[in-house]
Amino acid sequence: MRWDLGRTLAAGLAGTTAKAPQSAAAEWFNWNTLQHCEPWTFSRPTTEAQVADLVRAASAAGHRIKTVGAGHSFSGITLTDGLMLQLDALDAPLSVTPLDPSAPWTPGSPSKPASGSAAVEVQAGMRVHVLNSFLASKGLALENTGAIALQSVAGATSTSTHGTGRNLGSMATSILGLRLVLANGTVLDASASLNPGVFRVARVGLGALGVIVRVTVRAVPLFKLRRTATPYSLKELLPWVWPQAFNRWERMQWYFTPRTDSATLLLREAVPFDTPIVDCWNGSAKLAWRDPFADQVADWHSNANASDVQVVSGPEGPTPVVPQASRRRGVTQAGGAEPVPTGPSVECVDLSYRALAHQTDDYDLYEEMEVFVDANASQALMEEFIAFQNSTPLPPQPAGSQPWAKYALFTGMRYVAKDDIALSMMNGRDTGVISFITLGNHTHPADPSTFAHFAEQLERLGNADGGRWHWGKMNWATAADTARVYPASSVSQFLELRAQLDPSGAFLDDYLVQRLPNTGSVAR
Ligand SMILES: Cc1cc2nc3c(=O)[nH]c(=O)nc-3n(C[C@H](O)[C@H](O)[C@H](O)COP(=O)(O)OP(=O)(O)OC[C@H]3O[C@@H](n4cnc5c(N)ncnc54)[C@H](O)[C@@H]3O)c2cc1C
Structure with a gap:
């Protein structure tokens, strides 16, 4: 992510007692640099009181307010022309x-x-x-x-x-x-x-x-996880992965390179805590970003104290999914034989968080979108998308054909359990998530028009299944789409609470107004 901060303002916001570091932010960029904006002011408050002062003053002065985290959203959800608050200094x-x-369970809390x-x-x-x-x-x-x-x-x-x-x-x-x-x-x-x-x-x-x-x-x-990536033929993996592989493994995902037969099944399985570590990350536990606790993890990493910690395996699985008749014609019959890997697996064993996430940001910049549908509909949707990928003429390379304009394509499937959170993509349904990525290189993300060619089609195909979008990934959703794919009671709940907490629309911006019904009239 690139920060491009301009001159520091001599005076703070009128009427605020806060002494938070503030700058007129010339331009702000998200992680892949494809989203950028010019906030009126950029501030990194160091106390909750400063946050409150800054928000109160900006709101009273009629400015919009946007809080950003790490700027790791692909969509325009972080963009503002108002006060941009960043809470890196509030990180204790x-x-x-x-x-x-044994305490009684409170409805609405996690299990x-x-x-x-x-x-x-x-x-x-x-x-x-x-x-x-x-x-x-x-x-x-x-x-x-x-x-x-x-x-x-x-x-x-x-x-x-x-x-x-x-x-x-x-x-x-x-x-x-x-x-x-x-x-x-x-x-x-x-x-x-x-x-x-x-x-x-x-x-x-x-x-x-x-x-x-x-x-x-x-x-x-x-806990510890074994992460195993195994190569398969996509044609052979497809009829088997849903629901056999889904039913067999708690933490399973799969992905492939579009327009090829090259696929990978990625598993993460709980292992006893005394299983020796075979690093999922290179070398030390530290990331580039400052991490005051990394050194304290060293003991775990060398397996000391392992006996104090119990193994956590996944919760009990649900009733296995039985393949349902597809609403589409031409879908591969589920229930295929377990395929034979096309090569050796790549395996590591590590502390859970090191087996779950990459050590750093992905090295190459990319653009991504995801479609969230009922898990039962996800396989058929994926097959439709694959059919499109294989049949569509590739869009022409951008003019000039700089080396960075060449792209690599990626498509993957993950699964997420349902929840009851109003505008969570998993609200009310166990979900299959299809991801589409165009990959650029370390300095340039891939060509946006190539991305849009595939991503817009995936969004269109997903519409037939009430497909939802990741709020933080590229999407072209509208307020009508939100009303269509989320339960009406959940949308009302969100909008009523929003209006109650922020009646003058200080926290609304163009991205949100486009996607949240009936917010245009209060937006600043
Ligand atoms: C390389 C890469 C890999 C990714 N992998 C995944 C993945 O595996 N799974 C997945 O689901 N997503 C993934 N994402 C998307 C990412 O997790 C989300 O977009 C996430 O919201 C980004 O977090 P952030 O801290 O950067 O927030 P930002 O992108 O800065 O902000 C996102 C939203 O959070 C709000 N926000 C941030 N801080 C606050 C606050 N303090 N108070 C109120 N609102 C706040 C912002 O206003 C905005 O609406 C990935 C993104 C990248 C760039």
């Missing part, structure tokens, strides 16, 4: 409280905690990989994460960032509580027992409700 751990598995779990409160700007190290230093871990861990904790939950897991929800489902600074500068705490209506919505708040300054996550005892 606050408390670790053991959870009592009962496993023994040894804890509620861990952190400031919301903490990066996920720093949280991972902090948790590991306490013998704890997140149950699941996405493919990278560079996001901020608040940013990751705000778009329902997910990994793969038949019974595992998005990262938002691990949230036990959060604290919001509202447009008028007041503070609101929410959990399953305190302001439960806010909690149901705000875990995937899209930055539209206020500024999240604290998050409490549910952590499970630290």
Whole structure:
């Protein structure tokens, strides 16, 4: 991500007592540099009081307010011409409280905690990989994460960032509580027992409700995973992966290179904690980003204290999925024989978070979109998309044909368990997630028109299945689409809470207004 900050403002926002570092931000870029904006002011507050002062003053002055995390969204969800707040300086751990598995379950909270779990409160700007190290230093871990861990904790939950897991929800489902600074500068705490209506919505708040300054996550005892990537023929993998492979493995995903027969099945399986580590990451546990807890993880990494930590295997699986008649003609018959790998597997064994996410950002820049459909419909949708990929003429290379304009294509499938969060992509349905990526190189993302050629078609195909989009990945959704693919009661819940918490629309922006019904009239 590139920050391009201009001159520092001599004076702060009129009327604010905050002394937060502020700049007139000449231009702000997201991770892949394809989204950029010119905020009116950029600020990195260092205390919750500064956040409240900045928000109150900007709101009263009629400015829009956008909180960004790590800028790791592909979509325009981070763009603003108003006050841009970035919470990197609010990144401290606050408390670790053991959870009592025998305590009565509160409706709306994640399922009962496993023994040894804890509620861990952190400031919301903490990066996920720093949280991972902090948790590991306490013998704890997140149950699941996405493919990278560079996001901020608040940013990751705000778009329902997910990994793969038949019974595992998005990262938002691990949230036990959060604290919001509202447009008028007041503070609101929410959990399953305190302001439960806010909690149901705000875990995937899209930055539209206020500024999240604290998050409490549910952590499970630290565990180890074996990650295995095995190459297959796509033609042979397709009829077998759904539902046989889905039913067999808790953490399964698969991907392939479009217009080839080259596919990979990626598994992550819990192993006893004394299983020796075969690094999933190169060398030390440290990432490029500052990580004050990385050194404290060293003990775990060398297997010391291993006997103190229990093995956590996945929860009990659901009733196996039985293939259903497809609504489409020409879909490969499910129930094919288990295919034979086309080459050797690549395997590593590591602490859970190192087997779940990459060590750093992916080296090459790329553009990505995802479509979320009922898991039962996901295989047929994928086959339609493959048919399109194989039959469509490739769009011409961009003029000039610079080396970076050449692209590589990627398509993958992950699975995520349903939740009850109003605008989470998994609201109400166990989900299959189809991802499409065009890959550029280290300095240039791939050509946007090539990306759009495939991605728009995937979005169109997904429409027939009520396909939802990742709020943080490229999409062309409209307010009518939101009304069409989310339960009406969930959309109302989100909009009513949004209007109640931010009646003057300080946290609305163009991206949100385009996708949230009836918000145009209050937007600034
Ligand atoms: C290389 C790469 C790999 C990725 N892999 C995955 C993956 O495996 N799975 C997946 O689901 N997604 C993935 N993503 C998408 C990413 O996880 C989400 O877009 C995530 O929201 C980005 O987090 P962030 O901290 O960068 O937030 P930003 O992108 O900066 O912001 C995202 C949203 O969060 C809001 N927000 C941020 N901080 C706050 C706050 N403190 N208070 C209120 N709102 C806030 C913003 O306003 C915005 O609406 C990937 C992205 C990249 C670039």
